[in-house]
Amino acid sequence: MTDFLLKQIKKRGRVIRYLVSGGTATAANLIFLYVLTDGLGLWYLFSAILAFIGSFLISFFLQKLWTFQDKDKEQTKRQLILSLLLALLNLAGNTFLMYLLVDFLGIWYMLAQAIVSALIAFWNYNVFRIFIFKPVKAVNE
Numbered sequence: 001m002t003d004f005l006l007k008q009i010k011k012r013g014r015v016i017r018y019l020v021s022g023g024t025a026t027a028a029n030l031i032f033l034y035v036l037t038d039g040l041g042l043w044y045l046f047s048a049i050l051a052f053i054g055s056f057l058i059s060f061f062l063q064k065l066w067t068f069q070d071k072d073k074e075q076t077k078r079q080l081i082l083s084l085l086l087a088l089l090n091l092a093g094n095t096f097l098m099y100l101l102v103d104f105l106g107i108w109y110m111l112a113q114a115i116v117s118a119l120i121a122f123w124n125y126n127v128f129r130i131f132i133f134k135p136v137k138a139v140n141e
Contacts, residue, residue, distance in 0.1 A: 014067060014068065014129075015125070017066055017067040018063070018067045018121075018125050018128075019121075021059060021062035021063050021066060021067050022059065022121060022124075024058065024059075024062060025055045025056075025058045025059035025062065026055070028051075028054060028055045028058045029051045029052065029054070029055035030051075032047070032050065032051035032054045032055065033047050033048055033051040036050055036051060056083075056084065056087055059083075060079075060080060060083050063083075063128055063133065064076070064079060064133060067128075067133075068128060068129070068133035070133045070135070072135075079132050079133065082131070082132045083128075083132055086124065086127055086132070090120050090123075090124065093116075093120065094116055094117075094120060097112075097115075097116045097119070098112055098113060098116055101115065101116065
């Protein structure tokens with residue numbers, strides 16, 4: 001049984017790292033928001049913007065360096081821009097899907113957010129894996 005579990009963890013290691021990275025970025029977002037708003041007394045919307053930026057950077061570098069183990073420094077700028085565009089697309093998609101699920105389908109907003117978050121996480125993992133952190137083949141190969 002233990003061997004089976006270890007094989008499954010090894011086989012799905014990248015997915016597990018992805019979930020841990022996302023959870024870490026989410027926790028950082030909430031911590032930044034709280035510290036900036038209640039700790040430093042900043043306006044909550046300004047705090048939310050700063051928290052988004054901080055958690056985005058944490059998420060990006062965890063995904064790049066740990067989840068997808070991409071050490072290519074030359075691609076970092078391109079990947080950062082693509083990741084930011086993806087994050088902004090996700091923000092718009094999250095807003096639209098929340099509106100659809102809550103106002104049109106009558107789903108409780110917390111359940112709707114859980115559903116939307118799961119969909120976005122699945123979408124992001126595949127976009128990261130296929131497009132953003134896809135290894136670039138060497139010219140001589």
